[in-house]
């Protein structure tokens with residue numbers, strides 16, 4: 079069977095852009111030198127890494143020296159938090175939110191086992207963060223604040239630039255997990271007070287297994303991976319040259335595509351969302367629809383299981399997620415939707431559609447055509463739905 083894939087799962091991972099792959103290929107074959115070598119064979123690789131660092135820095139308005147290449151978003155998150163703790167050993171308190179990715183959430187739980195304390199700020203029903211709560215949570219013992227820029231499941235955007243100001247006034251280092259924001263939202267580190275920022279290649283059309291941590295000049299930093307002098311002593315390990323080159327190219331492309339995220343991608347996302355909400359009863363969007371990434375729509379279809387919807391969409395080649403990629407495989411409603419107080423019957427039937435600049439109008443039309451019938455079929459099999467719809471008819 080040669081079915082076309084309709085890929086609407088770009089918050090889980092993205093396709094590698096053809097230009098990115100092309101830029102990477104020579105660094106697997108003829109240009110294999112070690113960038114730390116004294117010979118010019120390695121030197122030309124070091125030069126390419128410098129270029130990639132400039133490309134990553136340019137996307138977020140940073141200086142190249144503020145960019146550290148890592149192996150993924152998770153490593154960047156871990157490195158940022160551990161550095162803040164290591165450079166202030168007298169402080170033992172971390173402030174974060176209830177809806178963070180496991181790269182922060184599980185790390186905090188792990189650190190709690192080592193004697194650290196952490197506060198998870200609650201979010202409102204629409205997933206938005208109230209900054210007054212942040213102010214109240216801070217103590218003289220707070221070593222770091224870490225808040226995600228945009229949520230991977232709902233796309234809801236946190237006011238991280240305002241939060242970073244609050245942190246700076248109190249001398250507390252501020253980290254943001256911007257893995258879902260970079261490439262989708264304009265970011266200019268020259269205009270904010272954020273000290274550390276994590277990004278990940280595979281969310282913006284670079285390969286998996288490459289990430290970056292931005293560390294503002296002047297921020298004290300203690301390396302997570304201790305080894306050679308690579309990354310100016312801030313991250314040991316021979317550089318993953320092909321992936322670094324790929325990340326640089328992907329950041330260059332993302333800069334060029336940024337406007338499209340807000341126009342083409344947003345329009346397609348809105349078209350999909352509006353059509354599904356109007357054609358499917360008892361469906362609703364999870365998360366604020368204004369303070370949100372332009373590519374993400376998290377919709378609950380009441381009284382059915384998200385997993386059932388995913389399986390039936392899969393028969394048509396349509397890829398999306400229920401919960402986040404990292405929590406799928408578990409039938410627990412996601413911690414993000416639970417933190418937002420989404421009722422159980424709604425949380426279970428939630429699907430995250432996440433688009434990219436590679437999606438087309440035809441693909442969106444295809445999903446709009448197929449999904450209402452899928453939901454109707456599943457609801458026809460659901461005892462809850464049958465009793466609810468009968469009750470509605472007799473009302």
Ligand code: PLP
Nearest residue numbers: 150151152179181230257258278
């Ligand atoms: N943070 C957020 C918000 C994410 O969405 C992800 C990936 O899903 C990560 C961190 C982890 O990134 P990586 O897969 O590169 O480790």
